[in-house]
Amino acid sequence: MTISKGDKLPDVKLVKATPEGPDAVQSSDFFAGKKVALFSVPGAFTPTCSAKHLPGFVEKAADLKAKGVDEIACTAVNDAFVMQAWNDKDGGSDVTMLSDGNGDFVKAIGLDADFNGFGMGTRGQRFSMIVNDGVVEEVNVEEAGEFKVSTAEHMLGQL
Numbered sequence: 065m066t067i068s069k070g071d072k073l074p075d076v077k078l079v080k081a082t083p084e085g086p087d088a089v090q091s092s093d094f095f096a097g098k099k100v101a102l103f104s105v106p107g108a109f110t111p112t113c114s115a116k117h118l119p120g121f122v123e124k125a126a127d128l129k130a131k132g133v134d135e136i137a138c139t140a141v142n143d144a145f146v147m148q149a150w151n152d153k154d155g156g157s158d159v160t161m162l163s164d165g166n167g168d169f170v171k172a173i174g175l176d177a178d179f180n181g182f183g184m185g186t187r188g189q190r191f192s193m194i195v196n197d198g199v200v201e202e203v204n205v206e207e208a209g210e211f212k213v214s215t216a217e218h219m220l221g222q223l
Contacts, residue, residue: 066174067193071200074172079144081151081161086144091169094162095198098134103192103214104170106177108142108150112211117190118154124216125158131223133194135160141167141176141188164188175205190214194222 067073075092094100105117121128121136128136138155139162140147147161155161162169170176170188177189190206192214202222204213212218 066205067200067203069200069203073195073198073200074169076168076172078139078169079163079165081144081148081163083148083152086163089162092198094137095195097197099132099197100195101128101133101136101192101216101219102195103136103138103216103219104175104188104190105138105140106188106190108140108146112190114150114154116211117214118150118159120216121159122154122156124220125156127220128216128223131220133223137162139164139169139188141165141170141186192219194219 073091073095075090078089078091080087080089103121118138125136136158137160141164143165144163147163151161164170167176167186175189175191176186178186192204193200194202204218206214
């Protein structure tokens with residue numbers, strides 16, 4: 065079943081990437097008591113993700129926060145070390161990187177995808193969500209090969 069507007073996020077372990085190293089966190093704890101602009105990419109350092117998706121949220125961070133977002137988070141089926149290296153290169157302090165290394169989060173919300181044809185295994189679909197205290201207020205899932213509804217600009221229009 066795919067997660068929908070109004071659903072509570074499942075409680076799974078994610079790993080927060082930090083300059084000091086990986087920090088395990090339960091999704092229920094991470095999303096509790098705050099409004100989070102969450103976006104998911106198929107993979108760190110991949111073309112659209114690096115050229116548009118992450119930079120768009122970095123560029124619009126102040127605008128998102130001005131509209132009530134407490135935290136901006138990016139997730140991908142990559143390990144925390146890769147997520148931190150990507151954030152160091154293309155991100156910044158305005159985006160929290162959440163590693164879903166085993167794909168448990170995207171599987172639990174029904175947004176996993178088969179990227180075996182690209183040699184990437186199971187990954188997450190490209191999507192964004194507005195999550196308020198663990199409850200999904202908006203969910204935007206891209207069609208394969210698209211980059212429209214998961215952008216920071218689209219999310220700003222939803223807030």
